[in-house]
Amino acid sequence: GQNIDQPTEMTATEGAIVQINCTYQTSGFNGLFWYQQHAGEAPTFLSYNVLDGLEEKGRFSSFLSRSKGYSYLLLKELQMKDSASYLCAVRDSNYQLIWGAGTKLIIKP
């Protein structure tokens, strides 16, 4: 079966750095996505990785290792508004997105 694993919840301090991990086992691989979802709102796109390595976009970076079936999302200089759930999704061989359950990130002052 297909599986995406992420930690259920993480806590970090304002101004700090946090890394959210995602491991996957899917039928084929055609890219990995990270989305942010604030409580009661829709998911919004953060990043896309299809090749191994690090993609940096401002305070957010995303890393991919296809051989290890592993990705992480790195958030720097945390702000209170970063409190949200972060969803990892993999596009499989059928070009459908398989979603993890999400990681709830709690930021403390």
Add this chain to the structure above:
Amino acid sequence: IAGITQAPTSQILAAGRRMTLRCTQDMRHNAMYWYRQDLGLGLRLIHYSNTAGTTGKGEVPDGYSVSRANTDDFPLTLASAVPSQTSVYFCASSPGQGATDTQYFGPGTRLTVL
């Protein structure tokens, strides 16, 4: 309209009733999707449409039907609602081409079936 709209925002429905959730996008995207989101689970694909006039089944299609008569609209129908269909429903769209083909989501419909 800018992006994707969904209606209603929320709904309480008696079991056995028929319900249609509406979704409209103005981005001229080819592909559209319906997901449900339940606590502790990832988004699960119900149905999708790669282009107007075509539809396909996702991971959890039972009890749901869709149609795609034109590019902009993708309604989801529950023929006879059951309590297990209580969920938050998100409609999404994507260009349907290009390497990234990012999906963009509507604001969601919170449905409670009693």
